[in-house]
Each structure stands twice: as C-alpha cells, then as structure tokens.
Amino acid sequence: MKTMTSRASLAAAAMLAAAWLASPVSAQTQTPSAPAQSVPQPAPVAPAAPAITTPAVPAPSATTAPAAPAPSPAASVSTSAKSDASAAIAPAMKELSPWVMFMSADVIVKAVMIGLAFASLMTWTVFIAKSIELSVASTKLRSALKKVAETRSLAEAQMALGAKEGILPSFLAAALREARMSAGLSSDAGIKERAASSFSEIVRAEARRIRIGMGVLATIGSTSPFVGLFGTVWGIMNSFIGISKSQTTNLAVVAPGIAEALLATAIGLVAAIPAVIIYNHFSRVTKGYLELVSRASGAAARLLSRDLDRSHGSVHSRAAE
Numbered sequence: 001m002k003t004m005t006s007r008a009s010l011a012a013a014a015m016l017a018a019a020w021l022a023s024p025v026s027a028q029t030q031t032p033s034a035p036a037q038s039v040p041q042p043a044p045v046a047p048a049a050p051a052i053t054t055p056a057v058p059a060p061s062a063t064t065a066p067a068a069p070a071p072s073p074a075a076s077v078s079t080s081a082k083s084d085a086s087a088a089i090a091p092a093m094k095e096l097s098p099w100v101m102f103m104s105a106d107v108i109v110k111a112v113m114i115g116l117a118f119a120s121l122m123t124w125t126v127f128i129a130k131s132i133e134l135s136v137a138s139t140k141l142r143s144a145l146k147k148v149a150e151t152r153s154l155a156e157a158q159m160a161l162g163a164k165e166g167i168l169p170s171f172l173a174a175a176l177r178e179a180r181m182s183a184g185l186s187s188d189a190g191i192k193e194r195a196a197s198s199f200s201e202i203v204r205a206e207a208r209r210i211r212i213g214m215g216v217l218a219t220i221g222s223t224s225p226f227v228g229l230f231g232t233v234w235g236i237m238n239s240f241i242g243i244s245k246s247q248t249t250n251l252a253v254v255a256p257g258i259a260e261a262l263l264a265t266a267i268g269l270v271a272a273i274p275a276v277i278i279y280n281h282f283s284r285v286t287k288g289y290l291e292l293v294s295r296a297s298g299a300a301a302r303l304l305s306r307d308l309d310r311s312h313g314s315v316h317s318r319a320a321e
Helices: 002-029 073-094 098-103 107-148 154-161 167-181 188-210 214-246 251-320
Strands: none
Touching: 098 251, 107 154, 107 167, 107 188, 107 214, 107 251, 154 167, 154 251, 167 188, 167 251, 188 251, 214 251
C-alpha cells in the first residue's frame, strides 16, 4: 500500500514538472494583450515534491514585447510651459501702445517725454501766433503804403493815415519831429542824415519785435533730438540692467525698455522737425516783411525831402520878389 502511494506521488510530481517546463513556451506564443491566460496551476501536492531535482529555467516575461516610447514628463512639462509663455507674451506685446510705454517708462524718461511734448506745444503756439501777427502787420503796412503813395507832403500822409498806429506812422512822426527840431538850419543834408538815423533805429526795433519767438523755434529745433537721444540712452541702460537682473535675453524682457527708449527719440524728432520747418518759413516771411518796412522808410524819407525842397523853394521865391 505504501509502495502504491509513493508511486502515485512520483507520477503527480512528474506531471507538475512537465507542466511547469511547458508553460514558458506557451507564454511566448501568446499575445501581450492576454497575459492572464496561462496553464492552470495544479492543486497543491504533498511535501514529497522536493525529490525532483530538475534545474530551474528563467521564464521570459510576457510583457517584453516592443511598445511605442511614451513621452517623458519633462518634455511634456517644457512644452506646456512654452505654450503658456507664448500665450502670456502675445498679449503683452499687443499692449505696447505709446501710452502704455509712457506709463511704464522710468521717471527720467517720463520727464524727457513731457519736456519734449511741451516743446512741441510751444512750437505750434509760436507758429499760430506769429502767423497771425505777420499776416496782420503785412496787410496793414501794404494798405498804408497804398494810401501815402499819392501824397505830396508829410502832413498829407499823416492826414491820409489818420490816428492809426503802425510802422509807417512811426516813420512819418520821426520825420516831422526832425524837421521841426531842425527848423532854422540851412543844411538839408544834415536833416536828412539825422532822419535816416531815426529811421534805422525804428527798422531795427521792428526787426527785433517781429523776430520774437523765432529764437524759441531755433532752440527747440536744434536741441530736441539730443534731448530725445538722452532719453533713449537712459532707457536702453535700464533695459540692460533688467537683462542682467533677470539673466535672460528673452525678447519679452528686452523689448519694452527698448521700445520706451525709442519712443523718447520719436517724440524728440516730432518736436524738432516741425520747429526747424516753421523757423525756416518764418525766416522767409520775416524777410519779406522787413522789405516792406524798408519801403515805408524810403517813402517817409522821400516825403521829408520834398518838404525840405518845397520850403527852400518858397524861400527863394520870396527872396526873388
């Protein structure tokens, strides 16, 4: 009976060993999607199993089939970070309007921009004021010259002009004053010379008056580009300081500061270019007006000369009688 039992145990152990050896082969022939389908495990046997001394063979894993490489977490994180950064930079770049750049600029750059804007405002103020002044003065002087063109004496010219103020009435008043103060003198050349000196003073005073404001235009036109350049240099310096602090050369870090600096240069040019053009325009217009003033001076001198000649002619006629 014991012999039958031992033989049955040996037969069961042999079957278990054969099933265990055959399981790696069946695992290799199966697909990776069904690793759970394996040879059913036999029921536990008696402790007589250690009698088998078959060497163990390493079973290949059923999951060793090649699979597609999955994206690494670091790559996905970097990709998402780049997309978030680009999405954040895009609105910031769109918001770089002149007003936003001015508000985000440094205090020094803001002061430069405000000063240049005030200079531009002064330029256009001078342009409007001088245009009106020169237009009115030229119109009045032309009208006065037409009125005295047919007069024969200083007294008639004053009566034709009336009590109006202007450059030509000033010439007539100076000529009459010199003729009155030189009454009794026989030298007409001396009277004319003194009257010409008075006319020259009036012309110089009128030239100084009509050029008021042109010095402001010349100053703005010559200095505004350099003031804007100062703001540009200051803004670029701040940009480089920001680059050194952030330790990056990303365009989103560099662009705002450089844009603010260039805005200062642009405002400087906006203030300087019109100032230079307006200055040149007023130089030509002022030159034309001063030519009219010279004509008025000559008209007053001719009237004075006629009065002197007429007075000497009357004296000679009386002497002849």
